[in-house]
Amino acid sequence: MSTMRTAEQEAVLRSVRKQIDFWQIQAEELAGIPEPVPVVAPVRTAPVHRYRHPITQATWDGEGGQPAWLREALTREGYTVEELRLKDGETSGA
Template sequence: MLTPEQEAVVRAIRKLVDFWQITADELDMGPQPARAPAPPPPAPTGPKYRHPLTQQTWDGQGLQPSWLKDALTREGYTVEELRVLPDAHA
């Protein structure tokens, strides 16, 4: 399945081929290289933020959880106070 951008490119190419009356034989581009597989998603790295009292955590992916928003806006914590420090043993 093509992305919308790819579909637009294909339409533009077809218009050019029709305009210039290019035949399929003239488009022979030889064997096509195989596409490289998509890289695997990154492995989870653990929590990046932790509430010091409730111990709730967030890995920094997706929407901010409500506990983090509350800690920053209502409880007066700073981002640095909630950030999980890298393990010194790693």
């Protein structure tokens, strides 16, 4: 059974054949659609807070820029970094 193809279809077939030749794809490889490889999302863990304001309980994990509450506590409220740092094993309360 012969089917008539449009010029566009013939051009696509030529292109596909060139790609198959270039990439050395075998006919067996075209037998079916391969199962997609599942993408596993990374497991996100809760941030570990390293600093906490003793009154407001605001926390910061130490990543990125300092939050405003921390700058305020250090410059205007008179706290030291050590006073705001959570001790090892101390929970962040979050």
